[in-house]
Amino acid sequence: MFKKSLIAMAMGGTMAVSAQAGEVEVLHWWTSGGEARSIAVLKEMVEDAGHTWTDFAVAGGGGENAYTVLRSRAVSGNPPAAAQIKGLEIQEWGDLGFLASLDDVADENNWDAVLPSVVADVMKHDGDYVAAPVNVHRVNWMWANPAVFADAGVDIPTNLDELWAAAEELQAAGVTPIAHGGQPWQDATTFESIVLAVGGADFFNDVFVEMDQAALESDTMVEAFEEFRKVNDYIDRGAPGRDWNVATSMVIRGEAAMQFMGDWAKGEFTAANMTPGEDYICAPFPGTADAFTFNIDSLAMFKQRTAANAEAQMTMAELVLSPSFQETFNLNKGSIPARTDLDMGKFDDCALASMETFKSTAASGEGLVPSMAHGMSTTSTIQGAIYDTVTEFFNSDMSAEDGATRLARAVRAAQ
Numbered sequence: 001m002f003k004k005s006l007i008a009m010a011m012g013g014t015m016a017v018s019a020q021a022g023e024v025e026v027l028h029w030w031t032s033g034g035e036a037r038s039i040a041v042l043k044e045m046v047e048d049a050g051h052t053w054t055d056f057a058v059a060g061g062g063g064e065n066a067y068t069v070l071r072s073r074a075v076s077g078n079p080p081a082a083a084q085i086k087g088l089e090i091q092e093w094g095d096l097g098f099l100a101s102l103d104d105v106a107d108e109n110n111w112d113a114v115l116p117s118v119v120a121d122v123m124k125h126d127g128d129y130v131a132a133p134v135n136v137h138r139v140n141w142m143w144a145n146p147a148v149f150a151d152a153g154v155d156i157p158t159n160l161d162e163l164w165a166a167a168e169e170l171q172a173a174g175v176t177p178i179a180h181g182g183q184p185w186q187d188a189t190t191f192e193s194i195v196l197a198v199g200g201a202d203f204f205n206d207v208f209v210e211m212d213q214a215a216l217e218s219d220t221m222v223e224a225f226e227e228f229r230k231v232n233d234y235i236d237r238g239a240p241g242r243d244w245n246v247a248t249s250m251v252i253r254g255e256a257a258m259q260f261m262g263d264w265a266k267g268e269f270t271a272a273n274m275t276p277g278e279d280y281i282c283a284p285f286p287g288t289a290d291a292f293t294f295n296i297d298s299l300a301m302f303k304q305r306t307a308a309n310a311e312a313q314m315t316m317a318e319l320v321l322s323p324s325f326q327e328t329f330n331l332n333k334g335s336i337p338a339r340t341d342l343d344m345g346k347f348d349d350c351a352l353a354s355m356e357t358f359k360s361t362a363a364s365g366e367g368l369v370p371s372m373a374h375g376m377s378t379t380s381t382i383q384g385a386i387y388d389t390v391t392e393f394f395n396s397d398m399s400a401e402d403g404a405t406r407l408a409r410a411v412r413a414a415q
């Protein structure tokens with residue numbers, strides 16, 4: 001594939017023109033302003049390579065809607081060429097025999113050498129590459145409007161105690177402290193950051209990777225639920241059902257002080273032409289500065305019926321790992337490149353901080369944890385059971401003790 005591109009370039013072309021034009025249908029849920037700008041980069045590259053792009057966008061942050069649509073398309077024998085699926089979900093589709101091997105492309109382009117193993121491992125099924133990683137998102141971030149904090153005379157919090165003290169003062173100043181979207185995946189996103197802050201990375205692994213029953217029911221988990229409950233005091237009445245990017249726009253407009261969200265939120269600030277450090281602040285979720293909750297987006301490739309479409313699909317897989325796609329996509333998306341060998345010259349301080357923590361936690365083996373809320377740590381069934389409990393807790397007056405007991409029970413039943 002890569003050689004063909006070189007030949008095309010040597011013959012005077014400026015891009016990889018394929019012998020056979022095919023079509024790629026791509027299922028994804030990148031529909032917010034920042035997300036749409038990001039995926040448009042891949043569409044353009046695929047079209048420049050002579051193929052047709054059929055966009056199959058299914059709105060719904062976190063991807064639950066997209067996964068439902070994917071299942072029905074696959075069951076009817078008509079899956080798209082590529083789908084934004086990730087983490088253990090890739091293994092589930094691989095086990096069902098739907099995914100195409102990308103090993104030829106991966107070998108020719110040295111994926112094993114350019115991808116860190118924490119990324120490569122997620123992309124492989126039975127040792128074969130079946131998905132191409134587009135990025136690495138960090139989930140444990142907090143996004144803040146510095147003017148709102150300054151007006152209220154409050155500092156950016158660095159631990160949970162400071163967070164609640166800041167939220168109290170912001171509220172007293174008449175501001176909504178926390179912009180939240182009350183959807184299960186967003187509740188779970190905040191909850192997992194609180195679990196990380198309260199229990200640390202080892203505890204996070206015990207509960208969300210090992211699913212250790214004693215840890216799930218422990219005092220530490222009770223404390224995490226108690227802390228999580230406090231979020232409820234500082235959100236506004238409009239939170240239930242709100243989309244994550246609408247919550248981000250509240251911070252952008254100064255209607256709320258902060259949001260807890262992965263760095264796809266940065267894509268919204270970027271799309272609004274805002275500068276980090278000046279117009280907005282990215283800070284680790286309070287109490288988690290030394291940890292990195294990773295969420296790797298990827299496009300898994302489904303077996304195709306025609307040779308032309310298979311070729312188009314492989315060209316796309318190759319493009320996904322190309323330095324120029326990785327750079328432009330991630331500048332728009334808010335994430336860092338999946339390849340750790342790229343020049344980061346064009347990236348901002350948030351991305352540089354993210355890359356630094358990603359590399360240091362990967363090297364030390366301490367603090368790098370897979371996101372439960374974003375499908376990296378467990379199966380979709382267990383993840384769904386956790387979502388249900390966390391959301392029920394958040395929207396009721398369940399005690400923290402009951403929260404922990406029910407969580408442990410729900411996980412056990414889903415296993």
Ligand code: BGC
Nearest residue numbers: 035060061062264295297374
């Ligand atoms: C995905 C991101 C996406 C976010 C909101 C996450 O699960 O990994 O790429 O921007 O959901 O839709």
